[in-house]
Amino acid sequence: MTSYKETLDYLYAQLPMFTRVGASAFKTDLHNTIALLDKLDQPQHSFKTIHVAGTNGKGSSSHMLAAIFQQAGYKTGLYTSPHLLDFRERIRINGQMVPEDFVVDFTEQMRTHITDIQPSFFELTVAMAFRYFQQEAVDIAIIEVGLGGRLDSTNVITPELSLITNISYDHKNILGDTLPQIAGEKAGIIKAGVPVVISETQSEVQDVFINTANALNAPIHFADQEWMEASGAIESNHFTITLLDTRQQQMRRLQLDLNGRYQEKNVMGVLSAVKILQQNGWHITWDHITQALSHVKKLTGLRGRWEVIQRHPLTVLDVGHNEAGIREVMQQLGHVNYQQLHIVVGFVKDKEVEKVLPLFPPTAHYYFCKAQIPRAMDEVALAEMAAASGLQGHAYASVQAALQAARQHAQPDDMILVCGSFFIVAEVM
Incomplete structure (x- = not known):
């Protein structure tokens, strides 16, 4: 059997x-x-x-x-x-x-x-x-x-x-x-x-x-x-x-x-x-x-749509992953109060990442990572592309390591957003 x-x-x-x-x-x-x-x-x-x-x-x-x-x-x-x-x-x-x-x-x-x-x-x-x-x-x-x-x-x-x-x-x-x-x-x-x-x-x-x-x-x-x-x-x-x-x-x-x-x-x-x-x-x-x-x-049983998993710091998961999806997520951020924003993000290779990165706020701290699938984009390459768009942060070999770093740096009144791909969100869950 x-x-x-x-x-x-x-x-x-x-x-x-x-x-x-x-x-x-x-x-x-x-x-x-x-x-x-x-x-x-x-x-x-x-x-x-x-x-x-x-x-x-x-x-x-x-x-x-x-x-x-x-x-x-x-x-x-x-x-x-x-x-x-x-x-x-x-x-x-x-x-x-x-x-x-x-x-x-x-x-x-x-x-x-x-x-x-x-x-x-x-x-x-x-x-x-x-x-x-x-x-x-x-x-x-x-x-x-x-x-x-x-x-x-x-x-x-x-x-x-x-x-x-x-x-x-x-x-x-x-x-x-x-x-x-x-x-x-x-x-x-x-x-x-x-x-x-x-x-x-x-x-x-x-x-x-x-x-x-x-x-x-x-x-x-x-x-x-x-x-x-x-x-x-x-x-x-x-x-x-x-x-x-x-x-x-x-x-x-x-x-x-x-x-x-x-x-x-x-x-x-x-x-x-x-x-x-x-x-x-x-x-x-x-x-x-x-x-x-x-x-x-x-x-x-729907999950991963602006899903709040923690209050202090406010931690939100969203499966938005393309240009229009990320734009909506960024507009949603405008309705939230927080001290400092921390973004855990990774993409898959076939997304037009260079079109999406300029939508992200340059004032946030970034934790670039990659999901454990063959299609995932390399986290170091992503960090380099992001830096060219004025986004500063560090690269992490796994989603868990990136989230852990974000949690260590975040104060109770800060916000952590996890986005970029279904697979990044899934690994946080």
Whole structure:
């Protein structure tokens, strides 16, 4: 009998994994995914889905939607990536991770097909999720795109609704080096006749979405034209926001347990999506929405989004890792009071680090480090690049050593921010 650990070792060893090795693991067509799902009799068509893409905010938006459906009494699947601590975080039902036994049994059953088809780690994980959601007869599953959209392994579903959060530069080596090109890849999840919500209107790319939606006869909604922020305030552990529903001229007040100011755009997308789903017969009340959004972490297990792990010094983890994500994190810092800022940071090699570094404050003390994966950027090289951008600090061979140094230097009224990569945050956890 194979153990869960042996199964994971086999998957990590056998299958190319984007999060570890980068672009070489990304497949440029859906052949493998379709071949795997054929062996399983197409489980993805046996339950309802919502498909979520975007450069930033797709994870938070997926978790918010899952929380709302859960709160409304629906058996809700949630597929996200990457994971922080345990592989099973990627596949959940009503917040509970897929059992270890299922991962072991599924992998055993698929071993000969794995040898024949040679899927990537992500392709196999998608098939595993769809099989699990089918077996457990979920009412709906929220499916987060891994990378891009058009060629992503998840793009084999016909959802109830597609949600695209925003477009910014990330994975340019794969998705293209202009925003319209990247938007074109994300727009690949729009399906014929299926409504699509765009969380954030961006002038450079809105025509890409409008043209794609029109060609497919898909009703399109821009959430930030349907909602306006009337007021917003950040408390220590939640974010209170009042929104005006511009169509019904009605004020709506929400308290989010995801307390990053940047969640405001995500929540508008989620609310516009829910409104369409309500019209299409899903029984979701405003009470379900307010309850769910104040307990997303508890309901779905979301972590690493402006997550406070200590008060003195204030220590915050955030998985922001690309230009737009880091910009949002830096704006959030403007809402915090502290004496001195300490930033523990590391990146993966294929990020455009030279574009991101100028966004960081030159007054902070830096602790440059690298996660224990092949794709991680060398900490000394990072420190040198940062120095060229006017950022001063020291390099540390591990995330733990960097965090320890930050804790030794920080006073009780200081702040420690850990960011730059999912893998840096995971190692702190």
